[in-house]
Amino acid sequence: MPALMKFLHIVAAIVWLGGISFMLLAMRPAAAALAPPQRLPLIALALGKFFTLVWLAIGLLLLTGLAMLLGVGMKNAPAGWHLMFGIGLLMFALFGHLYFGAFRRLKQAVAATDWPEGGRRVGQIATLSGLNLALGGLALAAVIFLV
Numbered sequence: 692m693p694a695l696m697k698f699l700h701i702v703a704a705i706v707w708l709g710g711i712s713f714m715l716l717a718m719r720p721a722a723a724a725l726a727p728p729q730r731l732p733l734i735a736l737a738l739g740k741f742f743t744l745v746w747l748a749i750g751l752l753l754l755t756g757l758a759m760l761l762g763v764g765m766k767n768a769p770a771g772w773h774l775m776f777g778i779g780l781l782m783f784a785l786f787g788h789l790y791f792g793a794f795r796r797l798k799q800a801v802a803a804t805d806w807p808e809g810g811r812r813v814g815q816i817a818t819l820s821g822l823n824l825a826l827g828g829l830a831l832a833a834v835i836f837l838v
């Protein structure tokens with residue numbers, strides 16, 4: 692059972708962090724070749740699909756992470772595990788902010804064909820996502836090195 696929890700936990704982390712890497716390092720630079728009326732609807736649509744996966748990943752990370760953490764007991768857990776829990780909660784909060792703030796505004800801007808506003812919102816989403824990618828790396832380092 693702990694092995695299954697860890698397996699599902701790692702799958703969810705790969706989907707989330709891998710998806711951010713793809714969006715920031717492949718999708719965004721490639722889409723820069725398109726004009727805003729083509730680029731922004733495409734980005735909004737791609738993000739909408741990816742963010743559904745992120746909600747699933749968050750649910751899975753929280754459930755499986757807590758199962759592993761509570762399985763050994765909070766008092767017995769190494770510092771790295773506590774750190775991962777804290778950083779994970781911060782990542783979830785940042786994503787909620789990104790989803791219900793900047794992403795909602797991006798969809799409104801695309802619907803209103805307000806391209807400058809859409810571009811600004813994509814920039815905010817990229818910044819928050821980059822921060823979450825860095826935090827994910829930090830959480831990973833914590834659980835591997837601080838045992």
Ligand code: HEM
Nearest residue numbers: 701704752753756757759760772775776779780782827834
């Ligand atoms: C806030 C909820 C979270 C909790 C309670 C949690 C807890 C844990 C625990 C207890 C482990 C087990 C370590 C071991 O067995 O050695 C673990 C491993 C891991 N976690 Fe999390 N975690 C959370 C969030 C995250 C997030 C947000 C990510 C990255 C997106 C992540 C990525 C990983 C990975 C990749 C491992 C495997 C590391 C290894 O090989 O040992 N976790 N986590």
